[in-house]
Amino acid sequence: MCNGAIFCCCIHELGPQTDKTESSVAFVAGTVDGVYQKVVFCQTPPPVITEGYVAPGFEDVLEAFRANFESGRDPRTGGSAFAAYHRGKKVVDIWGGFADYESKQKWRKDTISIFFSSTKGVASVCIAMLVDRGLLDYNKPVALYWPEFAQKGKEKVTVKDMMEHKAGLAVSAPPGLSLELLQDVAKAGELMAKTEPQWEYDGHTHGYHGFTFGPLANELLRRVDPQHRTLGQFFKEEIAEPFGIDFHIGLPLESNHRVARLLVNRRPALLRILKSIQTSDGRQVLKHMIATNAFGEMMDNLNEMADFGVFNDPAYRAIELPSANGIGSAAGLAKLYGIISSGGIDPVTNRTLLSKERVDDFLNFEPPSVDRTLGLPLSNSRGMMKIDKFVDGVTMFGHPGAGGQHGCADPGHQVGFAYVSSTMIQNLVGEDPRTNQLVQSLYKCVQKLENH
Numbered sequence: 333m334c335n336g337a338i339f340c341c342c343i344h345e346l347g348p349q350t351d352k353t354e355s356s357v358a359f360v361a362g363t364v365d366g367v368y369q370k371v372v373f374c375q376t377p378p379p380v381i382t383e384g385y386v387a388p389g390f391e392d393v394l395e396a397f398r399a400n401f402e403s404g405r406d407p408r409t410g411g412s413a414f415a416a417y418h419r420g421k422k423v424v425d426i427w428g429g430f431a432d433y434e435s436k437q438k439w440r441k442d443t444i445s446i447f448f449s450s451t452k453g454v455a456s457v458c459i460a461m462l463v464d465r466g467l468l469d470y471n472k473p474v475a476l477y478w479p480e481f482a483q484k485g486k487e488k489v490t491v492k493d494m495m496e497h498k499a500g501l502a503v504s505a506p507p508g509l510s511l512e513l514l515q516d517v518a519k520a521g522e523l524m525a526k527t528e529p530q531w532e533y534d535g536h537t538h539g540y541h542g543f544t545f546g547p548l549a550n551e552l553l554r555r556v557d558p559q560h561r562t563l564g565q566f567f568k569e570e571i572a573e574p575f576g577i578d579f580h581i582g583l584p585l586e587s588n589h590r591v592a593r594l595l596v597n598r599r600p601a602l603l604r605i606l607k608s609i610q611t612s613d614g615r616q617v618l619k620h621m622i623a624t625n626a627f628g629e630m631m632d633n634l635n636e637m638a639d640f641g642v643f644n645d646p647a648y649r650a651i652e653l654p655s656a657n658g659i660g661s662a663a664g665l666a667k668l669y670g671i672i673s674s675g676g677i678d679p680v681t682n683r684t685l686l687s688k689e690r691v692d693d694f695l696n697f698e699p700p701s702v703d704r705t706l707g708l709p710l711s712n713s714r715g716m717m718k719i720d721k722f723v724d725g726v727t728m729f730g731h732p733g734a735g736g737q738h739g740c741a742d743p744g745h746q747v748g749f750a751y752v753s754s755t756m757i758q759n760l761v762g763e764d765p766r767t768n769q770l771v772q773s774l775y776k777c778v779q780k781l782e783n784h
Contacts, residue, residue: 378408381438384426389777390416393424396773400766401428410595410755411439413662414770417670417748418778420679424749425663431592431754444578444661445592445752446643448733449542451581451658454668455549456495456715456731458567458654460690463491467556470495470693470714478555480525489533494548495715500529501548502539502705511642514547514651517562521551531704538712539704546655549715564652575678575685577668579660582652591649591659592754596640596735619707640734640756656734662750669730669741669748691743694729721763722771736764745778 380401386394397414400406411429415422431439447454462468468477470492475482481489489499506527514520524547531537541548550563557566564582571577580587642648643657651657668685671678672694676686694716700709711718716729719740728747730740735756741748751767 378430378433380408380428381430382426382428384413384428384441385422385424386426387421387423389781390423390774392773392777393770394426396769397426397428400769405765405769406753407595407755409433410753411443411445411592412751412753412755412766413439413443413445414751415661415663415666415749416774417666417673418781419746420670420674422663422667422670423777424774425666427662429754434593439592439754442578442590442661443592444580444587444590444659444664445737445754446594446649446733447579447658447660447665447737447739447752448640448656448735450665450731450733450737450739450750451653452545452655453716453729453731453739454567454579454581454658454665455546455563455654456694457571457668457672457686458553458563459491459495459549460686460693460714461570462553462556463693464687464690467558468552474499474552478521478525478552480522483526484528485533486525486529488535490535491552492714493533493535494552496712497538497541497545497703497705498533498535499541499548500531500533500537500539501527501544502530502541506544509543509547511648511651511653514653517547517550517554517652520547521554524548524551536701537704538701538710540706540710541655542705543653543655545715546653546657549654550652562652563654571668571685574683575667575671575681577660578664579658579668581654581658583646583649583659585646585650588646588649594640594644595755624704624707660752662752665739665750665752666748669739669750671748673741673743673746673748675743691741694741695727695743697729722768723775726775736766738764738767745775745782747774747778749774 380398382398382401401408406412406429408429411431413427414424416424427439427441427443429439431437431443459468463470468491471490473487474489474491474494475487486499493499501524506523508523509520513523524544530539553563553566554560567581572579649659671685672691675688676691677684693714695713697711697713697718700711702708703710713729717731719728719730726742728740728742730738732738736753737751739750749771751770757764
């Protein structure tokens with residue numbers, strides 16, 4: 333628990349917060365981090381490399397993307413990609429940097445990378461498809477479809493509430509859950525079924541199910557799918573292949589040559605903590621997790637899953653973890669959300685992905701309330717997270733992922749977009765300066781077009 337002790341010390345030193353104290357902490361953290369980067373990477377930076385396509389009227393998005401690399405917001409030794417659809421058409425598909433700087437392998441059009449928790453949004457689309465087909469009902473108990481789930485007080489948990497992190501199986505993983513166990517979907521589901529919830533189910537309390545969301549959704553889908561496919565198989569056969577979505581939940585070994593090398597743990601532990609407390613939300617999450625011992629429980633149970641570096645191992649990339657291990661391209665995930673933002677129908681093929689009723693379900697948010705795991709006010713709907721921090725007055729749904737990954741749909745403006753990066757940062761959703769710049773530039777372009 334060395335890391336936990338360091339977190340405790342940092343939070344203790346913060347003490348009662350004032351605006352002046354918070355500003356000082358943020359200034360010191362930013363200064364120390366900047367000095368560290370200059371000392372460690374005191375060398376001529378590689379050139380800024382950006383490629384791709386932007387439709388007429390969206391040139392500002394490419395400029396914002398390039399500015400991320402030029403300013404250092406996106407380190408040039410890493411790589412990123414951003415894509416967007418508007419009214420069913422791809423308007424942005426850009427990439428830059430390196431997929432692997434050590435081998436000087438540039439990020440290419442077909443480069444893919446891990447989306448972490450943004451995978452939850454993709455899993456939620458799979459569950460919504462089964463609701464469309466009458467195989468699931470959001471308002472019915474999970475135990476109706478998966479009888480063993482009723483153990484230890486979970487008999488009343490509905491499908492909707494499970495998807496909205498209200499099942500009480502929060503923090504990150506129950507004891508015994510490991511990457512090795514996750515290779516057997518049935519065994520992972522068995523562990524979920526017999527795990528005791530962390531609070532008595534009331535249909536209101538939610539606590540972010542960081543890792544457990546994946547095996548829960550996977551086993552539920554497997555129980556009701558007529559072919560008893562896993563969620564990764566279902567996604568491949570029902571969405572990825574028919575709609576041309578370059579995304580995988582369980583990456584085939586033969587596709588590993590396309591994966592960008594994830595850049596993690598580049599700074600000392602204390603420095604990473606200092607970096608994360610530069611924002612008010614970051615400080616709030618850390619203080620809450622220490623106060624409730626959520627951090628300690630997470631570290632005790634996660635084992636090797638606490639180290640994001642394991643996802644550079646092809647064996648781990650092949651695991652079907654629908655909460656954190658989706659791997660794909662920004663263009664692929666943007667296309668998925670672009671179809672959803674167009675009412676669930678692919679404008680090119682006229683093929684239906686989701687009914688409008690299911691798309692509207694994702695927008696049926698309850699008022700935000702404090703999440704028991706993270707200590708922040710959140711609002712979820714059928715597995716999607718309400719996103720309203722990017723652009724004033726614009727509400728979208730989707731899901732962020734660790735390190736800055738993102739995928740969103742905005743049916744109001746018929747916009748779908750995705751961002752993926754091999755350079756992981758500690759900022760929370762709405763606090764990543766890279767995506768903020770890109771999304772704000774995107775919407776300025778969209779608004780100009782809509783006003784003409």
